[in-house]
Amino acid sequence: MNNPEYNLKIILLAAGKSQRFNGIKLLAKIQQQDTSITLIEHALHQISGALNTLNISQKNIRVATGLYHSQLSALFNDPNVLDYCEDAHLGLGHTIAQSVRHILNNDQSTSHIMIALADQVALSVDNYIALIEESVVSPTKLVCAKAGQELMPPAIFTSAYFSELTHLKGDKGAKPLLHKNKENLKTVSIPHAEKDIDTRQDLDNWHNDK
Template identity: 35%
Template sequence: MNTEEKYYSIEAILLAAGESSRFNDTKQLAFVDKKPMLVGTVEMLKQVNFNSITVVLGANASNIENVLQQVNLEPGLESITLPSVTSIIAHKWQQGMGASIAAGVTNLAQEITHVFIGLTDQVEVRSEQCSLMVIESRKNPNKIVAAFYNGKLGAPAIFPKAYFAELALLENDKGARNILRANATTIISIDMPEAARDIDTKKDLLSYESNTQT
């Protein structure tokens, strides 16, 4: 293990605080691939080499937390060391994604050197893609690593500690978009067309289900 890897510690922050107004229901708990969307995303992230995972909640927090407590290990994985999963409340979640990111980053332990920011509703993003991002981040610990889709950089993304203070000040609905734009020339981009599909409406969910069944 080299010195860069020795001091590399990454936490995944999963944003799940929105009220899903366009979905007209608690989107995080909508069934995708036979399980609540949030549960599926958390189980996926548990297969990535993260030190820990924090789910940021806001709207409908108590109901979502109850379901989150039911996340179980997949059969055969009990002997593998998996990251712990905890949750926090973003008390200013109504301000948008930026406030949720800020809450998650403010909650990071001192030893965390990098943060992965992911979205609950990017249901086609897989653990293999997230693991590739972590590998690139370990190779280039001073750079942001971000998914590239629809002609732009976006979530999921990994930020080094040098950006934590800036992330902790976010408060609008644009998330970390401006930080990505400001550093676009130095960011390591990972082509990830799958990240372009998110579930915003029930029509989106039906479209996803129809595509996976064909």
């Protein structure tokens, strides 16, 4: 990317407890062509593909972990991609807040942060590219996916919202910020952004619908 003022970091949220899945959800295998990979690897492959296409460093991805940090870390050759959030058990808001603080402590020149969910199984490389390109074109705007009338992650936040992100608490994520600032929001239509995996039945349904 040839815009030195656009410094995007990505937080891939992978700190959930998988309470409804009956197992470690992000280690569940999904079919991809002739092989199978874990849900977390699938999400990372899509984001990495988008960053490669847009010439953005892979080092800009951080995977926010919690309860299953040690199990997830076994998948990664580079442990530095993982960002353990000790407050993750307090809820999604705490995980986001802590992850954003970690990013800003490491790189104060960060201009934008994308927050993505590791269980949005239907998202593709092209979907992530579309969101990032919209953000590059409209660098002062919030950007998120839209499924029907619903605002959905992934969402890209400008530095104007970093302070609010660092003060999120409890189980509420960043979606209220999107609704509160609709006048400064650009959306990208991604109907399948609403597909996520909460249960094993969700995973079976997704495989059957492919």
